[in-house]
Amino acid sequence: MNRRIDWTAHIVLILGVALFVLPVWLVFAGATQDPGAIDRGELSLLPNLHGFGVFADVLGNGVAGATPVWRMLAVSFGMALAIAVGKIAISLLSAYAVTFFRFPLRMVCFWTIFITLMLPVEVRIIPTYAVMAGFGLINSFTGLTVPLIASATATLLFRQVFLAIPDELVEAARMDGAGPWRFFRDILLPVSAANVAALFVILFVYGWNQYLWPLLVATDPRLDTIVIGIVKMIGTDSAVPWNKVMATSVLALLPPIAVVLLMQRWFVKGLTEGDK
Amino acid sequence: MMASLKLEGLRKSFGATKVLHGIDLELASGEMLVIVGASGCGKSTLLRLVAGLEEPTAGRIVLDGRDVANLDPAERDIAMVFQNYALYPHMSVFDNMAYGLKIRRLSTAEIRKRVEEAADMLGLRPLLDRKPRQLSGGQRQRVAMGRAIVRHPKLFLFDEPLSNLDAKLRVTMRAEIKRLQRRMGVTSLYVTHDQVEAMTLGDRLLVLHQGVPVQLATPMEVFERPADIYVAGFIGAPAMNLLPARLAAGGTAAQLDAGPLVPFADGRRAGADGMKLTVGIRPEHVALVAEGGLALQVDLVEPLGSETVLIGRLPDGEMLSIKLAGAAPPEETVHVAIPPPNLHVFDAATGLRLEPRG
Ligand SMILES: Nc1ncnc2c1ncn2[C@@H]1O[C@H](COP(=O)(O)OP(=O)(O)O)[C@@H](O)[C@H]1O
Ligand SMILES: [Mg+2]
Numbered sequence: 273m274n275r276r277i278d279w280t281a282h283i284v285l286i287l288g289v290a291l292f293v294l295p296v297w298l299v300f301a302g303a304t305q306d307p308g309a310i311d312r313g314e315l316s317l318l319p320n321l322h323g324f325g326v327f328a329d330v331l332g333n334g335v336a337g338a339t340p341v342w343r344m345l346a347v348s349f350g351m352a353l354a355i356a357v358g359k360i361a362i363s364l365l366s367a368y369a370v371t372f373f374r375f376p377l378r379m380v381c382f383w384t385i386f387i388t389l390m391l392p393v394e395v396r397i398i399p400t401y402a403v404m405a406g407f408g409l410i411n412s413f414t415g416l417t418v419p420l421i422a423s424a425t426a427t428l429l430f431r432q433v434f435l436a437i438p439d440e441l442v443e444a445a446r447m448d449g450a451g452p453w454r455f456f457r458d459i460l461l462p463v464s465a466a467n468v469a470a471l472f473v474i475l476f477v478y479g480w481n482q483y484l485w486p487l488l489v490a491t492d493p494r495l496d497t498i499v500i501g502i503v504k505m506i507g508t509d510s511a512v513p514w515n516k517v518m519a520t521s522v523l524a525l526l527p528p529i530a531v532v533l534l535m536q537r538w539f540v541k542g543l544t545e546g547d548k
Numbered sequence: 549m550m551a552s553l554k555l556e557g558l559r560k561s562f563g564a565t566k567v568l569h570g571i572d573l574e575l576a577s578g579e580m581l582v583i584v585g586a587s588g589c590g591k592s593t594l595l596r597l598v599a600g601l602e603e604p605t606a607g608r609i610v611l612d613g614r615d616v617a618n619l620d621p622a623e624r625d626i627a628m629v630f631q632n633y634a635l636y637p638h639m640s641v642f643d644n645m646a647y648g649l650k651i652r653r654l655s656t657a658e659i660r661k662r663v664e665e666a667a668d669m670l671g672l673r674p675l676l677d678r679k680p681r682q683l684s685g686g687q688r689q690r691v692a693m694g695r696a697i698v699r700h701p702k703l704f705l706f707d708e709p710l711s712n713l714d715a716k717l718r719v720t721m722r723a724e725i726k727r728l729q730r731r732m733g734v735t736s737l738y739v740t741h742d743q744v745e746a747m748t749l750g751d752r753l754l755v756l757h758q759g760v761p762v763q764l765a766t767p768m769e770v771f772e773r774p775a776d777i778y779v780a781g782f783i784g785a786p787a788m789n790l791l792p793a794r795l796a797a798g799g800t801a802a803q804l805d806a807g808p809l810v811p812f813a814d815g816r817r818a819g820a821d822g823m824k825l826t827v828g829i830r831p832e833h834v835a836l837v838a839e840g841g842l843a844l845q846v847d848l849v850e851p852l853g854s855e856t857v858l859i860g861r862l863p864d865g866e867m868l869s870i871k872l873a874g875a876a877p878p879e880e881t882v883h884v885a886i887p888p889p890n891l892h893v894f895d896a897a898t899g900l901r902l903e904p905r906g
Pocket of ligand 1: 565
């Protein structure tokens with residue numbers, strides 16, 4: 273073993289980390305400081321040790337006249353969770369169908385799913401809005417989440433995962449008497465658990481960061497997501513309470529980070545326990 | 549559980565490609581029949597038809613007196629051991645074996661009893677809690693067998709179960725499979741491309757060549773009286789020497805293209821003198837002589853310990869191999885003779901064995 277420290281590598285890495293951490297640290301430090309000082313551009317890099325109450329304050333009460341942050345976090349969390357779980361459930365099932373079953377128009381189904389890749393949410397946002405309005409789902413949790421659930425990307429990803437499963441495994445299960453549903457539940461899902469975990473992380477963050485669709489479909493403040501909430505705080509014409517905005521931003525970072533950390537363990541466990 | 553198996557006119561095509569050209573076969577209860585053939589000849593396809601994983605294009609599969617050709621794999625009461633084991637990677641050894649029984653809704657006590665019984669038989673008791681990836685190749689192989697055994701099926705199917713193991717383990721597992729099959733008395737179809745495996749395991753062999761069954765007989769019969777040139781070359785190692793010749797002396801001898809006239813020890817062959825023949829002689833039957841006979845230019849010497857294989861060329865360019873007990877002579881050219889009693893005579897045009905007349 274070479275025990276000499278490789279200084280160049282360390283310096284480069286430390287600089288890289290600093291580059292990514294600095295803005296977050298600025299926001300964190302800023303949250304504890306006086307809003308007037310921030311407005312004047314006097315943002316200190318050191319947090320004010322007496323200012324930590326701001327986190328509890330925004331969490332419980334929010335900015336004057338707006339929804340409390342805990343509520344917006346809950347809406348965002350519910351939305352991201354519903355989108356991630358929904359996308360995974362639908363994609364698993366559709367990938368299962370197009371990979372393991374021979375039915376008429378199978379390839380047509382597959383290509384139909386495939387070409388929707390070319391239609392991101394933004395492109396189809398007006399027709400989607402019209403459909404939701406037709407169903408009376410504007411300003412509802414359903415309207416907020418359902419249109420974001422269908423996912424060609426995840427379907428294609430699971431199809432690749434399923435294609436890599438050896439035919440003999442499928443056949444062994446058939447000889448053991450497993451029907452399609454049992455095979456899906458007992459073999460396919462556990463064997464793909466690591467991929468499900470990885471995709472869950474990605475999709476959760478995707479759902480958490482949604483902005484345009486929630487902005488359009490949920491005008492009721494009770495359905496404000498945290499992302500919308502932060503934008504609204506900045507948009508008020510009176511003096512912007514920068515410390516509160518920054519505190520909210522820090523809080524908004526926490527759930528995605530928690531999901532990443534939590535699933536990371538799971539994900540590594542899935543990788544080491546199942547080998548295909 | 550004892551059951552007989554009968555295949556009648558079994559055919560399989562994938563689109564325009566004909567893979568199996570009509571297999572007729574009958575297995576007695578408790579019999580182990582080995583299907584042997586080169587890779588790609590349709591062995592796996594045949595097993596998969598019997599298992600119900602593929603649908604036959606034509607023909608009947610009768611298991612224990614019942615036509616099962618239209619039943620689901622699970623309803624056929626057949627267990628299969630796959631080449632790559634196909635163990636469920638996320639389940640413990642116990643669960644791998646128990647899965648099929650759970651689906652069949654056996655009681656927990658019965659499942660435990662059967663799995664432990666099989667585990668004891670296979671020496672897997674200490675490994676029941678492990679995952680497949682924590683096992684060696686040989687152990688995985690045993691688990692795959694255990695999964696078949698616990699089902700107490702009417703029929704075992706083995707698709708080249710030993711081909712992923714190293715040579716030494718293969719020999720051990722071969723003996724073990726034979727012992728288990730005898731002990732359990734389950735009718736079995738065993739597929740392999742390895743002729744040693746085929747000879748040692750089978751009560752009978754079916755040699756398959758490009759989807760056509762060419763010989764069905766006991767291993768010794770196949771070895772001693774191969775039905776055609778293909779079987780002659782396929783069974784036995786090193787492979788039988790096949791030399792071009794013509795019928796001569798009123799059907800009582802073969803005139804080898806390489807020179808000598810070899811009389812038939814066992815009688816006349818039908819046909820006109822001058823008819824093209826292929827004469828087969830196993831390497832162990834070629835005799836070394838001090839002088840005379842055929843001169844063989846030695847190209848390659850393969851010492852195998854207790855015996856030695858010489859591969860060389862006859863004066864007319866034909867390859868010939870010889871298996872000798874003991875070490876090889878040091879000369880570069882040796883003299884060999886073809887002793888008449890061990891000759892196999894084939895019609896060169898049809899490839900079929902020519903038996904003595906009358
Ligand atoms: N599902 C399939 N579709 C098309 N051809 C197949 C299929 N399965 C097997 N074959 C063909 O059938 C032939 C026999 O295959 P297989 O039974 O696997 O041979 P073996 O097990 O004797 O090596 C091969 O030429 C193979 O390409
Ligand atoms: Mg095969």
